[in-house]
Amino acid sequence: MQRLFSSFNHALRGVIYAFLRERNMKIHGAVMLLILAAAFFFKVTPLEWAVVLLAIGLVIALELINTAVEALVDLYTQEYRHLAAVAKDVAAGAVLFCSVIALIIGLIIFLPRIIALFE
Numbered sequence: 001m002q003r004l005f006s007s008f009n010h011a012l013r014g015v016i017y018a019f020l021r022e023r024n025m026k027i028h029g030a031v032m033l034l035i036l037a038a039a040f041f042f043k044v045t046p047l048e049w050a051v052v053l054l055a056i057g058l059v060i061a062l063e064l065i066n067t068a069v070e071a072l073v074d075l076y077t078q079e080y081r082h083l084a085a086v087a088k089d090v091a092a093g094a095v096l097f098c099s100v101i102a103l104i105i106g107l108i109i110f111l112p113r114i115i116a117l118f119e
Contacts, residue, residue: 018067024095025063032056035106042113052109055102062098066091 018025039052069091073084 014068015064018064022063022067025060025067028059028063028099032060038110042110044109048109051105055098055105058098059095059102062095066095 019029035052035056039049044052070088073087077084
């Protein structure tokens with residue numbers, strides 16, 4: 001049981017580290033809070049909640065992986081290396097791709113409700 005608790009503790013430390021030290025994670029966190037507030041405000045359906053939470057979870061998870069890739073590359077080398085740059089760029093690209101998909105999901109769910117507010 002102690003090893004299980006220790007594993008959760010290490011994972012939580014990683015999440016906290018990323019939220020405290022990574023600029024993009026702070027941005028994702030702020031957007032996440034806005035989206036969650038909007039979901040409550042607009043009273044989205046349970047299925048829409050599931051989709052919104054899945055999109056948020058994927059973006060945050062990929063940003064955590066991106067942070068880990070960057071840390072590992074920096075641990076390996078501080079000088080420019082083409083493959084190190086590729087690793088960092090591809091990890092960042094995964095976050096960007098997922099963020100764009102999450103944005104599209106958000107527009108599909110929230111845009112009709114926002115438009116309805118102004119009609």
